[in-house]
Amino acid sequence: MKLDFSNNPVFIGLSRKSVRPEMAKRLAQAWKKLAANDEIIQLYRLYGLSYKPYLSRLVLLNKLD
Amino acid sequence: MRITVLIVSHICLPLLSPLALLYQVPFFLTMCLEVTANGMVKEWIYSGCWLSKSVAQLKSSTYHGSVRLDCLPVEVDARSNISVSDERQQFAYFVGPQHMEKIVAIVDKKLSAHLNKPIDLINFSGTIGKTQGTNYGKELENIIASPEVQNNLLNITSNANRVVMLDGRFDAILEEESAAKHLYDIGGV
Numbered sequence: 001m002k003l004d005f006s007n008n009p010v011f012i013g014l015s016r017k018s019v020r021p022e023m024a025k026r027l028a029q030a031w032k033k034l035a036a037n038d039e040i041i042q043l044y045r046l047y048g049l050s051y052k053p054y055l056s057r058l059v060l061l062n063k064l065d
Numbered sequence: 066m067r068i069t070v071l072i073v074s075h076i077c078l079p080l081l082s083p084l085a086l087l088y089q090v091p092f093f094l095t096m097c098l099e100v101t102a103n104g105m106v107k108e109w110i111y112s113g114c115w116l117s118k119s120v121a122q123l124k125s126s127t128y129h130g131s132v133r134l135d136c137l138p139v140e141v142d143a144r145s146n147i148s149v150s151d152e153r154q155q156f157a158y159f160v161g162p163q164h165m166e167k168i169v170a171i172v173d174k175k176l177s178a179h180l181n182k183p184i185d186l187i188n189f190s191g192t193i194g195k196t197q198g199t200n201y202g203k204e205l206e207n208i209i210a211s212p213e214v215q216n217n218l219l220n221i222t223s224n225a226n227r228v229v230m231l232d233g234r235f236d237a238i239l240e241e242e243s244a245a246k247h248l249y250d251i252g253g254v
Binding site for chain 1: 144146147149156157160161162165166167168170182201202204239
């Protein structure tokens, strides 16, 4: 038997060993821009994938130095 | 700069591409596939490696899931579908969220009436299987950390562990939805 149980936001993780803080910030900013323009939703649709819209509070979970 | 990305699901691929184009980051995408016993590539697979570990370390990682990590010839600089935790913030940056991961419980029919939401884990009398090294988010992890749950918790370290669920080792298994679907498909549960 399978039960829907819990939802959990998952991220793209970047190694601190190989990605400099500036690049991580650029990528985070790029991500926010994509999200703000609904481009991520469109990408999911393009590939026939389901997607749950982000909660705005979740975007703030980015932890960058 | 070349970034090697471990793709955990096909969802990540279309999402990383525009980022690379927008900021001219030449992502080198390492697609990780499961290879079946007869050598056929079966499907996108699930992996739980750590960004701070080299491939050599990944081979002996406590998490195996259904992945053949020894097929990766490179160190992993990034991966998708990763939950934020205090430990992981020591060695990783997080961009997203990329997806809302759905955690499901696969429960023995005899006990399924007693497990309908995360908090029910505390009073659940059966054994609970959870893949070692995974993190299912703060809410669920806090419940799992309670002594009542810890007493019943068994770590899953390989697919073989999962398969024995039907033999009575586990009464419930916590798993990400796509991984659970994979287990159904291969007859593991």
